[in-house]
Amino acid sequence: MRPHDMGVLFDRAASRGHPTRVHLDRAFDIAPDGGTSYDVPALAELVRAASGxxxxxxxxxxxxxxxxxxDHWDVDLLACAAVRTGAVPAKLSAHxxxxxxxTLLKxxxxxVLVTTPGVLARATDEGVDLAAFARATVSTGPAxxxxxxxxxxxxxxxxxxxxGDDEPLVITHTSGTTGVPKLVVHSTRTIIGNLARFEALPTPxxxxxxDDVVATASAYAHGRTFCWTAVALSTAPAEIVVLTSQEPSQVDPLLRRHRPTVVEGLPSAFVRLKPLTRRLANPFGRVRLFISTYDAVHPATLRAYLKASEHDNPLWIDGWGQTETGPLTFRLHHRGSVRRRRVQAHPVGRPMPVKTRLKVVDPGTFQPVRxxxxGLVLARTxxxxxxxxxxxERFAAKKxxxxxxxxxxxIRGRNGSVHLVDxxxxxxxxxxxxATEDALEERLPRALECVLLARADQPPLPVVVTADGELSAHAWRHAAHGLPAMAEPVVLTWDDVPRTxxxxxxxxxxxxxxxxxANTYGTGRWT
Known part of the structure; x- marks a missing residue:
């Protein structure tokens, strides 16, 4: 089935007898009594009901x-229900x-604003009445x-x-790592015709x-999961496992009951669930394909998952892209391909075949560099x-x-590959x-994450995230040896770090x- 009209996506899948079974780690917020297991006809009925x-x-x-x-996959079910009515859904993160x-609601x-009592209460605590920004506000519980x-x-x-294929279909927002996110408007042609249909092809x-069991640990307010929903419902894998938690103890039982063959996740999810890879009977033994989206995954994490799989030749596919464009590059890894490398840049692979062209230009003159x-990376897609x-006006200024x-x-390599600098x-x-973060994570096995913050007129500030917020001076000296000059590290726990x-x-x-x-070395001109 080729994805097209997201308003009737679930109806079409149900009419074709797709046997997919969906398993949730918790019940949908819009159907708290509906349980944690659905077939496609039941999901189609839920979408139809929500449109009402x-x-x-x-x-x-x-x-x-x-x-x-x-955060839950019912965000995408609600979005499809809105599309069914002819409205344009806007998916906003509760984070x-x-x-x-x-600001985004204005x-x-x-x-209509669809929300939950908890989201409304948290906003009220921050002095904001979210219900004031919509003609009608619907809450999943009394509020x-x-x-x-x-x-x-x-x-x-x-x-x-x-x-029409070129009319607005869905609105999502950028991550907002550097300020207020942008509201990105996609059409059926851009996000379904040019992204989901390509991904849904029976590519070897x-x-x-x-026969796949597909597990996803994603951010369901993001545009990626809207596209993923179209692909998953169209290709009809045997099972879909939806994870909303990144706590290993909560995720492990569900993954053991429905052992995945394909796992897609946020980089942060792969980091948080990494302890499961070290268990003797880890839940990733059947995985043939790992897929990471949204951001860079450092080699040490990638290597841990490939080692955990018992498949003869497990693969990892990741890419680089943006909310505005979808994936622009891809690269495939296997157990033997992840090597230590010089601290120069972070490889993100080659342009998507047929779909994307890239060029690297001087930021001042916009002339191509060798x-x-x-240089600055420009894309055509x-x-x-x-x-x-x-x-x-902001959108036009980036074209x-x-x-x-x-x-x-x-940096564009002579073979066409692309390496990101920053x-x-x-x-x-x-x-x-x-690339420095890659090197630090290789050398600091206890680190959950390493972040290097560039500053104006000062050495970059390294932040090392560990489970207990501790790091020995000896471990840091060993990790920093031979790397570019940095300030002394700040050591934090995962929850100490502000995230999107x-x-x-x-x-x-x-x-x-x-x-x-917040003064950085860069200009921020093109954020």
Missing amino acids: WWWAAGARPGGRVAILKD LPAETAS RLEPD PGAIALDDLRGSAAPAAHRR VVGLRR PGEP RALCLDYLGES SGSWWNTGDLG REVDCAPDTSCL GTGKVRRLELLNRLTGS
């Missing part, structure tokens, strides 16, 4: 439905500070100023609305198969989003003719923060917390 809720609450063709709730969420002007979802259950579902080795020289909602300015610094706003002189909904470090916020200043 949104219609009763005031969602109409061309309007907007904002979805701001605790956003209330002030940031209110831009959206939604007809002041909101319609209780139970009062809408049983509402008649409208007929499925069809829209990396394509999903009918292979091997660092048919999957580029339509606009930034409420910030069209250079038919090329998209990624805001990343990189985000321009996060760059440091004469070194790559990403996809687990990325909010680098500017962390830098400001630790030093009292």
